[in-house]
Amino acid sequence: RKEVEQDPGPFNVPEGATVAFNCTYSNSASQSFFWYRQDCRKEPKLLMSVYSSGNEDGRFTAQLNRASQYISLLIRDSKLSDSATYLCVVFGPGDTGFQKLVFGTGTRLLVSP
Amino acid sequence: DAGVTQSPTHLIKTRGQHVTLRCSPISGHKSVSWYQQVLGQGPQFIFQYYEKEERGRGNFPDRFSARQFPNYSSELNVNALLLGDSALYLCASSYQGTNSPLHFGNGTRLTVT
Numbered sequence: 001r002k003e004v005e006q007d008p009g010p011f012n013v014p015e016g017a018t019v020a021f022n023c024t025y026s027n028s029a030s031q032s033f034f035w036y037r038q039d040c041r042k043e044p045k046l047l048m049s050v051y052s053s054g055n056e057d058g059r060f061t062a063q064l065n066r067a068s069q070y071i072s073l074l075i076r077d078s079k080l081s082d083s084a085t086y087l088c089v090v091f092g093p094g095d096t097g098f099q100k101l102v103f104g105t106g107t108r109l110l111v112s113p
Numbered sequence: 114d115a116g117v118t119q120s121p122t123h124l125i126k127t128r129g130q131h132v133t134l135r136c137s138p139i140s141g142h143k144s145v146s147w148y149q150q151v152l153g154q155g156p157q158f159i160f161q162y163y164e165k166e167e168r169g170r171g172n173f174p175d176r177f178s179a180r181q182f183p184n185y186s187s188e189l190n191v192n193a194l195l196l197g198d199s200a201l202y203l204c205a206s207s208y209q210g211t212n213s214p215l216h217f218g219n220g221t222r223l224t225v226t
């Protein structure tokens with residue numbers, strides 16, 4: 001089982017739509033969670049951290065369910081500029097106990113006019 | 114303020130050759146991590162250095178090595194290149210360890226022929 005799993009998509013949605021991505025992680029000892037955004041052939045950039053209580057940043061809402069070990073990202077009122085790959089990232093102990101960030105494969109979002 | 118800078122931006126090598134990739138972190142950041150991103154996949158962790166010491170290593174062969182200098186810049190070395198080493202190599206810096214938000218450089222795109 002992969003440490004972090006995401007549906008690769010692509011998710012094709014019209015402008016203004018609401019879209020949600022889920023991500024599951026395998027290590028129950030994981031401590032911190034993030035969503036990164038990556039545009040085509042660019043570097044990943046931090047979109048938002050994910051807190052247990054859930055958090056919102058404008059049109060973006062992230063939630064964490066520790067019991068079920070999944071993270072979600074909700075995008076409301078999608079814009080053309082939201083088209084990108086969204087990477088789920090989990091921080092926690094690796095095989096040797098070293099704390100590391102593990103990236104999912106990413107979910108591709110395409111917003112059309 | 115300068116972000117994370119990587120050099121070179123593109124590189125073409127042949128199988129069996131050696132390559133050195135360079136990274137300068139954001140000023141004040143003491144941690145540098147290296148990731149390999151193959152097309153269609155999320156970044157895979159290679160190394161993390163903090164205060165010039167290796168703090169973690171991913172599941173990569175011994176052909177991959179790295180170091181961090183007193184000014185916190187870093188080099189990633191890959192020996193005996195294989196076709197499968199073709200990827201985008203990303204360097205990320207953070208203030209402390211990997212629990213801090215990562216700031217990625219633009220990456221070095223390595224093609225092995």
